[in-house]
Amino acid sequence: RVSPDPELELWQAIFKPEAPVFSFKMADLSQNLVVSYPVKNVLTFVASTYLNVATESPEEPPPMEKLFHSDGLAQIRLKPITDARYSRTVQLRTTQQVMAQSVRHEAESQKIKAVQITPVPQPPKDFFLLRDFYKPKNRITIDPKTQQPIIKKVPITKPEIDFHQALAFLTNYPALMRLLGLALDFEMEVPSDFPSSGWIKIVPEGRTDETPRTAYNFDPSRGVFEPAPGKKPADVINGFLNLADEEQYDLVQLDVDSVALKTAELADTAETKEKADLPALRSSGLGVVKNEQAKSVAEVFVRAVELNTDLTHKKELTFYAEDLVQGCRVDVWDEKSKQWHSLCQRIGTYKFLRLNRELTLEDEGFISPAVTQSADESSNDIFVHESLFHWDGWSLVAPRPGKTIDPNDNPQSIENKAISDFLLETRFKPKPASLPRLRYGVGYRLRARAVDLAGNSQPLENPDDSCAIPAPSKSPFTFSRFDPVPSPQVILREAPKSGENVDHVVIKSFNESLAKDSVPTSQVADRHLAPPKISQLDSEFHGMFDGASGIKPEVYSLICQRDAGQLKEIEPGEQIEVPYFPDPWARGACIRGLPYGAPDPMMIEFSGDWPDFRPFRISLQEGSQPARWDSSSRVLTVFLKKGESVTLRISCYFPERFLPIQGLYRWLEKPERIIPLKVMQPPHGLPEGQVQMLKTLQPPKIDLSKLRTISLQGRNWLMTPFREITLMHATLQPVGQPVNKSLEAERGLGQTSAVLYGEFEVHGPSTSKAELLANWKEPVDYLNEPGPRVLEGKAHVLEFKIDQVMSSLELTPRPEASPKINQPGSFELQTKSVTAAMVKAPQTPVYRHEFGDTKFRKVNYWLVATTRYMEQFPSNELPEETGYTRSSNPVEVKVLNTAPPAMPKVLYVMPSFKWERDKQGTSFKSTRKSGLRIYIERPWYSTGEGELLAVVLPPGITITPRKPLATPVSRKNEPQSSQRIQPMAQKRAVAGSFQVNVPPVDERYKPYVTLWGTDPIWRSGPLSPPEYPGPEAFPSAVEVMGDLPLLELPQDKKFIAVGHQVEYDEERQLWFCDLEFDPGQAYFPFIRLALARFQPDSVPGAHLSKVTVANFAQILPERSLVVSFNPSKLTEIKVTLSGKSYIQGYAGSGPGEVEVALETKKLNLPDELGWEPIKDAVITLKPQRASASEFGSFIWQGTLNLPKGIKLQDYRIIVKEYELFDTDEIDKTAMTVAAVPQKYKRLVYAETIKLMDL
Structure with missing residues (x-):
C-alpha cells in the first residue's frame, strides 16, 4: 500500500456512530424510458436554415413565406396550421400526437429503453425530441378559471442522507477519500510471466465481502495496466474516452439548445410574423456531445441490473472499464502553447465543522453525466442531455470568481453551507496558472481522461492525443465568433420633443397654410452614435487583456473602471467618450438609406484604439442636399425637405482580418464544416423519403465573393444586425394640396354601389392617410309630408393608407380588356356577370361607394389628406383654428341610376x-x-x-x-x-x-x-x-x-x-x-x-x-295678336291675328271668323261683368293665307274706328275667334228639328287689350 494512512479524526468529524443507515434496495431503472434529443441532427437543421437565409437574403430578414414552406421551416412544425396564407400550400410532415405515439412505441419495444436516434437527420422527429426534452417534467393541469396550464411547483426539501449515500458523495473528492481510507493505492511486483490480459481481484483476509474481478490489459512497454474495455468498439482506449470516434462524438461551439428552441418557436408562430427573423447565433465555448447518449445511459441501467442479479445469486462478477468509470477529466490543447492543459486541476478547502479545522488539498476533480426526472414523480422517464461537457474558458470543477444571481434576481456570494448531519463544507478554486485561454481565432483540441471509482486516471503529462477531438489527422478546431456584432448605441443629446424618441429624430415645420410650405424651419435634432458595449468576459474571449507574456498589468484597474460603465440617457455634449468596454469588432458604423444621392452605404469609423473608440454625431436639418460628413467635428449632417422622412439602417462593420474567424462566414466558406457528409452525400440504401429530406438540408449555391463584400460592409444582418432610425421633417399639415386628376363613378344594372375610378395627386411623404368624402342633394317625396323636399346627403366613402413613396392615389384600376358587365338586359343576368367578373380577379382592388339604393345623384367628391405627423404635433402645440388636414377642391360626379323608374300614375x-x-x-x-x-x-x-x-x-x-x-x-x-x-x-x-x-x-x-x-x-x-x-x-x-x-x-x-x-x-x-x-x-x-x-x-x-x-x-292652335294705333290717325286701331286654322269644314270653307269689338267699363259691375260692347264699334277681320307654302296658316286683319272724345282708360278691345258649325235647330213648339240647318259659332279664342296699354 502506497496511499497515506487514514486519519481517524477526519473520519469521526464526518461520521458519527449514530449516523443513519438505510436498508438497501437497488432501484431498477432499466425499464424507465431514457429521453434525449440528437444535438448533431438539430444543429444540422439549424445550420442549413442559416446557410440558406444567409445566401438568399443576406441584407434583411426574408419574408416568412420564403422560409416557412414544406421543405423548410415547416418541417419542424407540429402544431396545426390555421392561417390561410399557409394552410393550402404548406404540408406538415407529422403531428405532435402521431410523433409522440410513434417515438414512445418505438423505444418501449426495444430491450434498451431509450428514444431511438437516427444516424441521419430527420427534422420532424429531431425537433419533437428537442421539445419533449425541454417540456416541463411535472404534471400539467388546467386552471378552471383562466383555462391556462399550471405546473405545480414542488418545494425543495432538505434531503435525508444515510451513511452509504455520504460515502458515495465522497467519491467526488479523490484526495480526501485516501485520507479517510476509502481508497487505497497498492503497488506489486509483476511476475515475468504475468499475462497481458485477464482478470484480477484482491481478496481480504478474514472477511467474506464479495470482491468482484476486474478485467485488465497489461502493456509493460508502455507502462499501461488498466481495466479492459468490455464492448467493441471500446468507449475507453488507453485510459481515454475515444472522442476521435466521429460516429459517437461531435465538437460544438454554439449554444445549440437556445438557438434550436428559438427556431422551433419561430416555426410554431410563423403565422404571426411577416419576416423570418432568425434568432441570433451565440458562441458558448467548446463542448463535446455524445451521439445516442440516451441509449448509452439506458445500457448502463441494464448492466447495473445484470450485475446486481449476479451478485445476489452469488455469481462471480467481472467488471470492465465501462463499469468502473464514474467520470472524466478534460484537457485542452491550444495551438499557441502547444501543450495540454487540465480543466479539472483544483485546490480544495475542506472544512470539518466538528473539528473547526480546514484542510487544503490539491487534486483533480472530474465531471460526470447528469440525469433528471420529474420532481412530482408524475413520470418515470429519465432525461439526459447528449452534452458530455462544455468549456467556456474556465475550470469545469471550480466556480468563476464573483457573485451569482439568487432566485429573486439579486446578486449573492457563493457559500457552500453544510445542510446534512455530516457537517463537511467544501470550496474549490482552479490551480493557479493551470487553465488555458479560450480565444477567438485560436485552434484547439480536447481529450477526456477516464476516471475510475477511486479517482484514478491517466496523468495530464501523458502526451497521447490519439483519442482527442479533432483527431490528430485533422487541423485543430478554430474557436470562432458566432455572436453578431450589435448595432451602435444611439444616445439622445437633449430631452425628446413631442413624438420623438431615441430612434425617431424629428424637426418640425408648422405649415398651417399653403404659403408656409416654403418657409424654412430653423430646428435641428441630434443623436450620438457609440460603439456597442460588451462584457469583461467577452473582452477576454477577444484577447483584449492579453499581453505579450500574459495578462496586461493594468487589467484589473481597467476592469474596475469600465466593466460597469454606461452612457447616460441624455448626453448634451457635442462629443462623448465611452465609459465601457466597446465591442472590439465594432470598428465603425455602416449607414444605409441616406437620401438625395449620398453614398450607400456610408461607412464612418469609430476612430481611436480599443477601448477608447470615439463616437460621432448625426445632425438633422432642413435641406435637399446629400448628407455631409465633417471629420474634424465628427458630425454627419443629414438634410430633409419638408414632410419627408427617411429610415436609416445603422449597423456596425468589422475589419477584414476578423472575417476568417466569423463563425457563420466559416460555414459559408466551407459548408462541410457543419453539414455532415451523410447529408451532403446520402448513403446508398436509404429510403427515398429520407433521401429527399436530406436534400432539403443540403447547402445552396453560395456566391462567396458577394457575401464577403456584404459582410465586410456591415450589411449582413446575421453577422451585423441593423437597427432602424427614422429621421423626420414633420409638418403640421400635408405638403401641398391634394389635386383631383380624374374621377368617375360607374355602376352596373341593379347595383346600389358605384365603382370609383380616378386618380388624385398626393404628397406621400407627409400624408399618412387620405379620406374620400362626399356630399350631395337628394330630392325626396314622402307621402306623409305635404310636399317634396331636398335632403343633404354625405358620406365617408373610402379611406386609404398612403405610402411614403406615393405621389398619386389611384382608385380602382380599369382592366385593359374585359367583357362589359353593364350592357342592357335582365337584372339577373347583369348581377351574375358582375359577380363572375369579381370572382375572376379577386386580387384587383375595387373601391366602391355604397349608396344603399339605385338612384341617380350628382355627388361632390373631395379628398382629405391627413398629415403623417400627428404624433409630433399634440393639440396643445397647435396654432388656433388649425388642423392636421388639407382637402382637394370638390369635383361633381354623376352617379347613374341603375334600376328602371316606377311607372307614373x-x-x-x-x-x-x-x-x-x-x-x-x-x-x-x-x-x-x-x-x-x-x-x-x-x-x-x-x-x-x-x-x-x-x-x-x-x-x-x-x-x-x-x-x-x-x-x-x-x-x-x-x-x-x-x-x-x-x-x-x-x-x-x-x-x-x-x-x-x-x-x-x-x-x-x-x-x-x-x-x-x-x-x-x-x-x-x-x-x-x-x-x-x-x-x-x-x-x-x-x-x-x-x-x-x-x-x-x-x-x-x-x-x-x-x-x-x-x-x-x-x-x-x-x-x-x-x-x-x-x-x-x-x-x-x-x-x-x-x-x-x-x-x-x-x-x-x-x-x-x-x-x-x-x-x-x-292640341289647340297657337295664336299671335298684334294691335296698334295708326300713327297718322289715332282714332284708327289696326288689328292683326295669325295662326293655323281649318280650310274647310262642314259649315263651309274656312278659316274661322274673327270679330273685334270695342267695350267700355261700367263702374257698378266688377271685373269681366262690368264690360259691355259699344254699338257700331264691331268689325270682322278679313282672313288671308299667310303664305303659299304654309297650307294651314292664316292672317286676319282689319281696322277698328274709335268714337271721338272717349277716355282711353275706360275702353278696351276684345278679339274673338269662332268656328262655324251647321246645327239642327229645335222647334221648341213642335219639338221637331227645323227643316233648314242653322249656323252655330263656337268660341275658340279670345283676347282683351286695354286702350291704355297701347
Missing part, C-alpha cells in the same frame, strides 16, 4: 295655355300658346334627381340634321349607337331643318308609343309625321334620347324618350307636367300620349319605366 290630362304679352313702341303683341297639362300622383323621384316625364315615341325615326347643330352629349356606360339630342338644338331645328323619314308604326309597338291624327271634321294642314309625332314636335322638351328599350319590349332597343320637367302643385298636392306641341299645319289634332317616367342619367336598361297611356286629347 297619370290622373288626367287637360288643355293648358300660355300667354305672352309685350308692348313694342305703339304696338301691343299677345301670343297664346297652348299645350296639355298632365297631373300625376305622388310620389316622384323614384330614381333620384333629374327624373322626367317622357313622351315615348316609336322606333324607326331617323333624324338627319341638314347642318351640324350640336355635338351629342356622350355618357359613360352608353353604347355608341345611343342618340342623345340637346334640347336647345331641337328647338332651333324645328323650323324645317330636319328631314324626317317615318315608317308606319309596327302593330306590336302601338300600345306603348304616342300616336296622333287630324280632327276629321276639319280639313286643315297636314300633321308631320302623320301617324305619330317626332321629337321636334315637343319644343318644351328638356331631354331627348333615342335607342332605348322598353321594359315591356326589352329586346327592341329602338325607342325614343322625349323628356319634360315636372312641377309640384302644392294646392292639389299633385305633380304636373306641361307639354307644348308643334303639330305643323294641322288644326286641333288629336294626340294619344304614351308616357313613362324617364331618368336620363341611367345605365343602359334603366332609363324608362313601364309605359302608361293617356286618353286622347286635342
Whole structure:
C-alpha cells in the first residue's frame, strides 16, 4: 500500500456512530424510458436554415413565406396550421400526437429503453425530441378559471442522507477519500510471466465481502495496466474516452439548445410574423456531445441490473472499464502553447465543522453525466442531455470568481453551507496558472481522461492525443465568433420633443397654410452614435487583456473602471467618450438609406484604439442636399425637405482580418464544416423519403465573393444586425394640396354601389392617410309630408393608407380588356356577370361607394389628406383654428341610376295655355300658346334627381340634321349607337331643318308609343309625321334620347324618350307636367300620349319605366295678336291675328271668323261683368293665307274706328275667334228639328287689350 494512512479524526468529524443507515434496495431503472434529443441532427437543421437565409437574403430578414414552406421551416412544425396564407400550400410532415405515439412505441419495444436516434437527420422527429426534452417534467393541469396550464411547483426539501449515500458523495473528492481510507493505492511486483490480459481481484483476509474481478490489459512497454474495455468498439482506449470516434462524438461551439428552441418557436408562430427573423447565433465555448447518449445511459441501467442479479445469486462478477468509470477529466490543447492543459486541476478547502479545522488539498476533480426526472414523480422517464461537457474558458470543477444571481434576481456570494448531519463544507478554486485561454481565432483540441471509482486516471503529462477531438489527422478546431456584432448605441443629446424618441429624430415645420410650405424651419435634432458595449468576459474571449507574456498589468484597474460603465440617457455634449468596454469588432458604423444621392452605404469609423473608440454625431436639418460628413467635428449632417422622412439602417462593420474567424462566414466558406457528409452525400440504401429530406438540408449555391463584400460592409444582418432610425421633417399639415386628376363613378344594372375610378395627386411623404368624402342633394317625396323636399346627403366613402413613396392615389384600376358587365338586359343576368367578373380577379382592388339604393345623384367628391405627423404635433402645440388636414377642391360626379323608374300614375290630362304679352313702341303683341297639362300622383323621384316625364315615341325615326347643330352629349356606360339630342338644338331645328323619314308604326309597338291624327271634321294642314309625332314636335322638351328599350319590349332597343320637367302643385298636392306641341299645319289634332317616367342619367336598361297611356286629347292652335294705333290717325286701331286654322269644314270653307269689338267699363259691375260692347264699334277681320307654302296658316286683319272724345282708360278691345258649325235647330213648339240647318259659332279664342296699354 502506497496511499497515506487514514486519519481517524477526519473520519469521526464526518461520521458519527449514530449516523443513519438505510436498508438497501437497488432501484431498477432499466425499464424507465431514457429521453434525449440528437444535438448533431438539430444543429444540422439549424445550420442549413442559416446557410440558406444567409445566401438568399443576406441584407434583411426574408419574408416568412420564403422560409416557412414544406421543405423548410415547416418541417419542424407540429402544431396545426390555421392561417390561410399557409394552410393550402404548406404540408406538415407529422403531428405532435402521431410523433409522440410513434417515438414512445418505438423505444418501449426495444430491450434498451431509450428514444431511438437516427444516424441521419430527420427534422420532424429531431425537433419533437428537442421539445419533449425541454417540456416541463411535472404534471400539467388546467386552471378552471383562466383555462391556462399550471405546473405545480414542488418545494425543495432538505434531503435525508444515510451513511452509504455520504460515502458515495465522497467519491467526488479523490484526495480526501485516501485520507479517510476509502481508497487505497497498492503497488506489486509483476511476475515475468504475468499475462497481458485477464482478470484480477484482491481478496481480504478474514472477511467474506464479495470482491468482484476486474478485467485488465497489461502493456509493460508502455507502462499501461488498466481495466479492459468490455464492448467493441471500446468507449475507453488507453485510459481515454475515444472522442476521435466521429460516429459517437461531435465538437460544438454554439449554444445549440437556445438557438434550436428559438427556431422551433419561430416555426410554431410563423403565422404571426411577416419576416423570418432568425434568432441570433451565440458562441458558448467548446463542448463535446455524445451521439445516442440516451441509449448509452439506458445500457448502463441494464448492466447495473445484470450485475446486481449476479451478485445476489452469488455469481462471480467481472467488471470492465465501462463499469468502473464514474467520470472524466478534460484537457485542452491550444495551438499557441502547444501543450495540454487540465480543466479539472483544483485546490480544495475542506472544512470539518466538528473539528473547526480546514484542510487544503490539491487534486483533480472530474465531471460526470447528469440525469433528471420529474420532481412530482408524475413520470418515470429519465432525461439526459447528449452534452458530455462544455468549456467556456474556465475550470469545469471550480466556480468563476464573483457573485451569482439568487432566485429573486439579486446578486449573492457563493457559500457552500453544510445542510446534512455530516457537517463537511467544501470550496474549490482552479490551480493557479493551470487553465488555458479560450480565444477567438485560436485552434484547439480536447481529450477526456477516464476516471475510475477511486479517482484514478491517466496523468495530464501523458502526451497521447490519439483519442482527442479533432483527431490528430485533422487541423485543430478554430474557436470562432458566432455572436453578431450589435448595432451602435444611439444616445439622445437633449430631452425628446413631442413624438420623438431615441430612434425617431424629428424637426418640425408648422405649415398651417399653403404659403408656409416654403418657409424654412430653423430646428435641428441630434443623436450620438457609440460603439456597442460588451462584457469583461467577452473582452477576454477577444484577447483584449492579453499581453505579450500574459495578462496586461493594468487589467484589473481597467476592469474596475469600465466593466460597469454606461452612457447616460441624455448626453448634451457635442462629443462623448465611452465609459465601457466597446465591442472590439465594432470598428465603425455602416449607414444605409441616406437620401438625395449620398453614398450607400456610408461607412464612418469609430476612430481611436480599443477601448477608447470615439463616437460621432448625426445632425438633422432642413435641406435637399446629400448628407455631409465633417471629420474634424465628427458630425454627419443629414438634410430633409419638408414632410419627408427617411429610415436609416445603422449597423456596425468589422475589419477584414476578423472575417476568417466569423463563425457563420466559416460555414459559408466551407459548408462541410457543419453539414455532415451523410447529408451532403446520402448513403446508398436509404429510403427515398429520407433521401429527399436530406436534400432539403443540403447547402445552396453560395456566391462567396458577394457575401464577403456584404459582410465586410456591415450589411449582413446575421453577422451585423441593423437597427432602424427614422429621421423626420414633420409638418403640421400635408405638403401641398391634394389635386383631383380624374374621377368617375360607374355602376352596373341593379347595383346600389358605384365603382370609383380616378386618380388624385398626393404628397406621400407627409400624408399618412387620405379620406374620400362626399356630399350631395337628394330630392325626396314622402307621402306623409305635404310636399317634396331636398335632403343633404354625405358620406365617408373610402379611406386609404398612403405610402411614403406615393405621389398619386389611384382608385380602382380599369382592366385593359374585359367583357362589359353593364350592357342592357335582365337584372339577373347583369348581377351574375358582375359577380363572375369579381370572382375572376379577386386580387384587383375595387373601391366602391355604397349608396344603399339605385338612384341617380350628382355627388361632390373631395379628398382629405391627413398629415403623417400627428404624433409630433399634440393639440396643445397647435396654432388656433388649425388642423392636421388639407382637402382637394370638390369635383361633381354623376352617379347613374341603375334600376328602371316606377311607372307614373297619370290622373288626367287637360288643355293648358300660355300667354305672352309685350308692348313694342305703339304696338301691343299677345301670343297664346297652348299645350296639355298632365297631373300625376305622388310620389316622384323614384330614381333620384333629374327624373322626367317622357313622351315615348316609336322606333324607326331617323333624324338627319341638314347642318351640324350640336355635338351629342356622350355618357359613360352608353353604347355608341345611343342618340342623345340637346334640347336647345331641337328647338332651333324645328323650323324645317330636319328631314324626317317615318315608317308606319309596327302593330306590336302601338300600345306603348304616342300616336296622333287630324280632327276629321276639319280639313286643315297636314300633321308631320302623320301617324305619330317626332321629337321636334315637343319644343318644351328638356331631354331627348333615342335607342332605348322598353321594359315591356326589352329586346327592341329602338325607342325614343322625349323628356319634360315636372312641377309640384302644392294646392292639389299633385305633380304636373306641361307639354307644348308643334303639330305643323294641322288644326286641333288629336294626340294619344304614351308616357313613362324617364331618368336620363341611367345605365343602359334603366332609363324608362313601364309605359302608361293617356286618353286622347286635342292640341289647340297657337295664336299671335298684334294691335296698334295708326300713327297718322289715332282714332284708327289696326288689328292683326295669325295662326293655323281649318280650310274647310262642314259649315263651309274656312278659316274661322274673327270679330273685334270695342267695350267700355261700367263702374257698378266688377271685373269681366262690368264690360259691355259699344254699338257700331264691331268689325270682322278679313282672313288671308299667310303664305303659299304654309297650307294651314292664316292672317286676319282689319281696322277698328274709335268714337271721338272717349277716355282711353275706360275702353278696351276684345278679339274673338269662332268656328262655324251647321246645327239642327229645335222647334221648341213642335219639338221637331227645323227643316233648314242653322249656323252655330263656337268660341275658340279670345283676347282683351286695354286702350291704355297701347
